[in-house]
Amino acid sequence: MRVPLAVTTSAKPNEQLVSQAQSAARQWGVPFFSRHPKESITPWFDSRAEALIVFGHDGVTLWDREGHHGFHAGMAHLRRLRLAEGEPDTFVRVAELRKGDAVLDCTLGLGQDALVASLAVGPEGRVVGVEKSLALYAIVSEGLKTYELGPDSCRVEVVHADTHEYLRTLPSRSFDVVYFDPMFARPTKSQPGFDVLRRFADHAPLTPEALQEGRRVARRWVVVKGSRHSDDLRKLGLSPEPGSRYTDVVWGRVASL
Missing domain, CATH: 3.40.50.10480 (Brix domain)
Structure with a gap:
């Protein structure tokens, strides 16, 4: 068997x-x-x-x-280089990440946005990534052990857990920003490795209940990544933030409770 x-x-x-x-x-x-x-x-x-x-x-x-x-940093490596040179990053902008912030990435996946956040918040900040899939948790947690973040970043703490259950264990207002990147129902063009992510990731949509828990845990914002071809943000009562019309990705955010 x-x-x-x-x-x-x-x-x-x-x-x-x-x-x-x-x-x-x-x-x-x-x-x-x-x-x-x-x-x-x-x-x-x-x-x-x-x-x-x-x-x-x-x-x-x-x-x-x-x-x-x-495991490899993929586009996160390029995004980190650009961020270090002072260029804008959409995730950092929408989340309004600052040095010393604590960020909870509720859908870690391959760790791309968490790696960017680790540089944005700096060595005094904190980034925790939650991944439900044991397979993805395994390669990301092992890969991050040898990835050279450098002195300007904090390390990424990886947790293997169901996000909804994990959120309920956290004190209110314990992270500055809570982030969700649920799996798009419709595949988009993406970097290598996304096929693996789609095969092993949790495909459950973000629920209003989880969003509310995220708002309880956040001190400032809950940020949600969505697809231009989906009405997932609208179903959650979120409006897309202003951004480029040449990308399939849209961003929504809502203030903490």
Whole structure:
């Protein structure tokens, strides 16, 4: 019987890599599969696991029968470079992020906006990213361990939890900005890796109840990313913020309670 997710290593691991992979499997509560030298993992998708977290000498990679994806900053790296040069970033502008802010990213995904926020709030700030999908949590949390944020950023704290349940555990007004980036119902053109995100991410829409919890937890704003081709923002009572008409992404925000 196949399991939903398991951990293994690259084909020629050393003892340290095997130990690291085994430790992660225990922490995540998933099986660890030993791999023989030169053994292909492709047949495993028919018999052993629907997806695999593979620990290799060059990092951690998520595999399924459709492909694989390792952690990388992607467009966030370019956005961070531009932000460091004083150029505007739409997310930072709409959220009005300031040095020292605490930001809660309720839909971490591949960590793109969280990485930008970590630079915007600086080393004295705080960024917490919540990810419900164990597979995405695994590659992002492991990837962030080796990503060089630099001295001008705070680290990104990654939490594996259901966002709605996690929000209910937080004190009121405990974060300056609460951010939601729910999965678009209609795919848009995007950077590499988004196909993986769509396969493994939680597709549940943002509910009015979660938005209200976000407003309770926020000190200033709740920011929501949406699609120009969707009425999701309108259903939540949000109006798009002014922005470029040449992008499929729209932004809404609402003040804290």
